[in-house]
Amino acid sequence: MSYYKKLSFTQKILVSMLLGAALGIILNNINIYHILINQYLSNGVFEVLGKLFVNSLKMLVVPLVFCSITVGITSLGNLSLMGRIGFKAILIYLLTTAVAISLALICASVIKPGQGLEISNSIQFTAKEAPSLASVLISIVPSNPILAMAEGEMLQIILFAIILGIAITITGTKAEAFKKGIVSLNDIMMNMVSIIMKFAPIGVFCLIAKTFATQGIDMIVPLLSYFITVSLVLLLHVFLTYSAFLKFIGNVSPFLFFKKMRTAIVFAFSTASSNATIPVTLNTVEKKLGVDKSVASFTVPLGATINMDGTAIMQGVATVFIASVYMIDLTIIDYLTVILTATLASIGTAGVPGVGLIMLTMVLTQVGLPVEGVALIIGIDRLLDMMRTAVNITGDSMVSLITSKSEKSFNLNIFRDPKAGL
Numbered sequence: 001m002s003y004y005k006k007l008s009f010t011q012k013i014l015v016s017m018l019l020g021a022a023l024g025i026i027l028n029n030i031n032i033y034h035i036l037i038n039q040y041l042s043n044g045v046f047e048v049l050g051k052l053f054v055n056s057l058k059m060l061v062v063p064l065v066f067c068s069i070t071v072g073i074t075s076l077g078n079l080s081l082m083g084r085i086g087f088k089a090i091l092i093y094l095l096t097t098a099v100a101i102s103l104a105l106i107c108a109s110v111i112k113p114g115q116g117l118e119i120s121n122s123i124q125f126t127a128k129e130a131p132s133l134a135s136v137l138i139s140i141v142p143s144n145p146i147l148a149m150a151e152g153e154m155l156q157i158i159l160f161a162i163i164l165g166i167a168i169t170i171t172g173t174k175a176e177a178f179k180k181g182i183v184s185l186n187d188i189m190m191n192m193v194s195i196i197m198k199f200a201p202i203g204v205f206c207l208i209a210k211t212f213a214t215q216g217i218d219m220i221v222p223l224l225s226y227f228i229t230v231s232l233v234l235l236l237h238v239f240l241t242y243s244a245f246l247k248f249i250g251n252v253s254p255f256l257f258f259k260k261m262r263t264a265i266v267f268a269f270s271t272a273s274s275n276a277t278i279p280v281t282l283n284t285v286e287k288k289l290g291v292d293k294s295v296a297s298f299t300v301p302l303g304a305t306i307n308m309d310g311t312a313i314m315q316g317v318a319t320v321f322i323a324s325v326y327m328i329d330l331t332i333i334d335y336l337t338v339i340l341t342a343t344l345a346s347i348g349t350a351g352v353p354g355v356g357l358i359m360l361t362m363v364l365t366q367v368g369l370p371v372e373g374v375a376l377i378i379g380i381d382r383l384l385d386m387m388r389t390a391v392n393i394t395g396d397s398m399v400s401l402i403t404s405k406s407e408k409s410f411n412l413n414i415f416r417d418p419k420a421g422l
Helices: 002-006 009-028 034-076 079-111 133-140 145-151 154-197 200-215 218-249 254-260 262-271 278-287 293-306 309-325 332-348 355-366 371-406 412-416
Strands: none
Touching: 009 200, 009 262, 034 145, 034 154, 034 200, 034 278, 034 293, 079 154, 079 218, 079 293, 079 309, 079 332, 079 371, 133 154, 145 154, 154 278, 154 293, 200 262, 200 371, 218 254, 218 309, 218 371, 254 262, 254 371, 254 412, 262 278, 262 371, 278 293, 278 371, 293 371, 309 332, 309 355, 309 371, 332 355, 355 371
């Protein structure tokens, strides 16, 4: 116990994750008491404690995003600066998403996952209807901002917070008291995050244990080529694409960046939710990476909503995988269609429940592939979703750093300080 207390927060999270995975795999292979284990542990203790922890974080997401964006906009002072930051962030998010799916298609075409896999006639998948472009554009503006907050509609919350921040800036000294209240509320929310994070090792342990106890690792074997291909592309995108952006555009050390991102990455992997990880990502980006608060408060929530690099990679590999299983050849035009559709859909379907599968069905429909093929990969999607989330929040942080550096509001001393944010 004394040794555990000496561990850093990141090390505690890692230990909890490894112990949870080990226990989950053991429980999944105990056949005699399988029903009791599922009832009282997997779907009992682990699920209750895990969901309590995730819900505690989600409880903070809406007020934290609302306050941080409003404070960020008001602290900029210059409205043209806000527009410039937003344009840069969205442009880089779209660019990295396009690179991600291109890399996925290239690797999948070389590895050819799905060759020789026999499909069962019983597999079925009912696709949710993708929203139309008109409905997406209309839904961005909230008719009732309070209802948008209650339902967690992130794009609507972000837009309302931006407009409120602009209005406060225009109002000037008359809105100073209200501005101070928002700043105080933002500080309170960050302290609430610190309180809840003390229970993170327990929450992570339960989440990972439940995942492996119910999913096991046997289900990966029939789809091993698909699983390995997606995992490989996710790693390549992080360590090649993000490193290139950091080194050649941000002019900072990728090694130091990834070292400081460890806690947030592990946390995102455990929760499989970019929104639930927003408090941790914000804290990491501001206090460990040295990104200016006014930039981070805008780019991180925006990235958690529209940055879908990990999901785009899954769609690229899944498209080639399903085409191979059904023995359908894809043309160059099909590949270009996949890149364009997935990149634009990353914003168009932001905030929609089951966004990954909706985006995938849109892509499959565009290139004439059977939507039923989604049923082939849905069984192992949970484990891959954990990895995709870790990639997504890493991308959010990278874009935040580069945007802040381009605006000359990046603190290099904090970035280089190994003790910063601890």
